[in-house]
Amino acid sequence: MDHHADAEVKDLVVKDLTVEFTKGDYTVRPLDNLSFTVQAGSLALLLGPSGCGKTTLLSCLGGILKPTAGTIVHGDSEVTTLTGQALTQYRQRGVGVVFQAFNLVPSLTALENVTVPMRSAGISSHDARQRAVALLHDVGLGDRMSHRPNKLSGGQQQRVAIARALALDPMLILADEPTAHLDYIQVEGILRLIRGLTDAGRAVLVATHDERMLALADQIIEMRPQVASTDEISRVITLDAGATLFHQGDPSDLIYLIESGELEAVRETPEGPLVLGVLHSGDYVGEMGPLFGLNRTATVRALAASTLVGYSVKAFRNLVGAHTIVSLISGRNR
Numbered sequence: 001m002d003h004h005a006d007a008e009v010k011d012l013v014v015k016d017l018t019v020e021f022t023k024g025d026y027t028v029r030p031l032d033n034l035s036f037t038v039q040a041g042s043l044a045l046l047l048g049p050s051g052c053g054k055t056t057l058l059s060c061l062g063g064i065l066k067p068t069a070g071t072i073v074h075g076d077s078e079v080t081t082l083t084g085q086a087l088t089q090y091r092q093r094g095v096g097v098v099f100q101a102f103n104l105v106p107s108l109t110a111l112e113n114v115t116v117p118m119r120s121a122g123i124s125s126h127d128a129r130q131r132a133v134a135l136l137h138d139v140g141l142g143d144r145m146s147h148r149p150n151k152l153s154g155g156q157q158q159r160v161a162i163a164r165a166l167a168l169d170p171m172l173i174l175a176d177e178p179t180a181h182l183d184y185i186q187v188e189g190i191l192r193l194i195r196g197l198t199d200a201g202r203a204v205l206v207a208t209h210d211e212r213m214l215a216l217a218d219q220i221i222e223m224r225p226q227v228a229s230t231d232e233i234s235r236v237i238t239l240d241a242g243a244t245l246f247h248q249g250d251p252s253d254l255i256y257l258i259e260s261g262e263l264e265a266v267r268e269t270p271e272g273p274l275v276l277g278v279l280h281s282g283d284y285v286g287e288m289g290p291l292f293g294l295n296r297t298a299t300v301r302a303l304a305a306s307t308l309v310g311y312s313v314k315a316f317r318n319l320v321g322a323h324t325i326v327s328l329i330s331g332r333n334r
Helices: 054-061 084-094 110-120 125-138 154-165 184-200 211-216 288-292 313-331
Strands: 012-023 026-038 043-047 069-074 095-098 172-176 203-207 219-222 234-239 244-246 255-269 272-280 299-311
Touching (some): 012 054, 026 054, 026 069, 026 203, 043 184, 084 095, 110 125, 154 184, 184 211, 299 313
Parallel strands (some): 095 172
Antiparallel strands (some): 012 069, 234 299, 255 272, 255 299
């Protein structure tokens, strides 16, 4: 990776950011007075359930969507006021984006995919190629440069996408669910790469549901959905023996209280299934995902006929109170 010896420190400062869309008779506000700072050289995680505004925020930071109110400042550049050529320049050189679906051009080789942004920015073919070769070596793909995306694994495609995001050496990197389409083995190397992006003084912001990234982050920005009163729900669920309540990797919605029966929590690992424990009447199950906006971290299935009550996060908070939630989370990690 490049090291900016003389790079100025470029913190990302977001202040009172609001985005409002009007749909028919009602107004949706995915971002409402959001403020945070990501320091240069640090990795921030954007956590929150689907629909809480993560993609909207990334679109604003990338200069694609203009917020209704508030400011985004990166270094000496106030992104929210940029227009015309200055905005184009920022999108090209100020920010690099890594998408969850890789977004590579299928007909181009890995090398050509990385040269595209440089050629678009007017860099000569020779210089663009030289830098692309160096970047692909940096991400561990020196032997895959002439392969097209369909000849690369998901992890290798994501490495090409990271090299492409670095092509014009931006000091702000945005990544949207960068591990979503990768298996357990591929994720490890990609996590190390993403962590390494901060080395040159870059500010790196990652929207993710992947709990494996928590340990790498310097900062966690919790995004909360703008909840309506209908969000306070609870419902009764009955399961036959052998039925699955949810699978590892599923989106999280409800937190469950077991009224009767017996359930088993199993985590899939590269070494095979790992039984986390058996849950009985009176136990809560599935609280980690909804509370922290993570996907389900294990598969839970009924060992015997079981009855559960599913609570939304809001209903759960009202039911057990903040103190109990803290002791539940610190007591076990499921």
